[in-house]
Amino acid sequence: MTARARHPRPGEGPSTPATVALDRAGIAYTRHAYDHDPAAASYGLEAAAALGVEPARVFKTLLVDTGRAGAAGLAVGIVPVDGQLDLKAVAAALGVKGATMAEPAAAERSTGYVVGGISPVGQKRALPTVLDETAYGFATVFVSGGRRGFDIELAPGDLATATGASRARIGRP
Known part of the structure; x- marks a missing residue:
């Protein structure tokens, strides 16, 4: 893990299940709130533009269904917002x-978050999670903080620790 979690100053973003989970785990992160446009075509690309970071550093949280019965069949793939989830690759990574x-x-029932604000951290149920290999090319990455218009920035290794994620190439341009 990196340095101790930094608590936000007023106005830096809300407290969510994701921030609570990171605080409890002692994982360092930074909160980034921005004005969300409900008409945005892509929540992830909107976040990248609003935060002034390259889209390859902003990751989206996607839930997949592996065909197993009930909630046990759900899993999480975390990929850059400027790409797509490769369903064959994530299936292989999940076995x-x-x-x-x-x-x-x-997805909303399982995670406790709304679509467009699903964080990989602090979900209601711990699901098998795979983090795209490209995340490890950056010192920090951005993921949803659990609300539309709110991202958290943290080291990829810390994201993997917080979510129990495995590492695999699951994204494609």
Whole structure:
């Protein structure tokens, strides 16, 4: 883990299950709030532009369905917002035959977050998680902090620790 978690100054962003989980784990992160446009075509690209960082450093949290019964069939893939999740690659990384995108309602029920604000950290249920290999090319990456218009920045290794993520090439341009 990196240095101790820094608590935000007023106005730096809300407290969410993600920030609570990181604080409890003693993982360092930075909060980044921005004005969310509900008409934005891509929440992730909107975040990158609003925060002034390259899209390759901003990662989206996508839930997949592996076909297993109930919530046990859901898993998480974390990939750059300027790319796509490779369903075959994430299935291979999870050790399952195949994967499809999870229904938005199932994703919201399982994580406790709303689509467009699903954080990989602090979800209601711990799900198998895979972090795209490209994250490790950056000192820090950005992921949703648990609300639209709110991202957290942390080291990729700390993100993996907080989520129990494995590391694999699961994204494609």
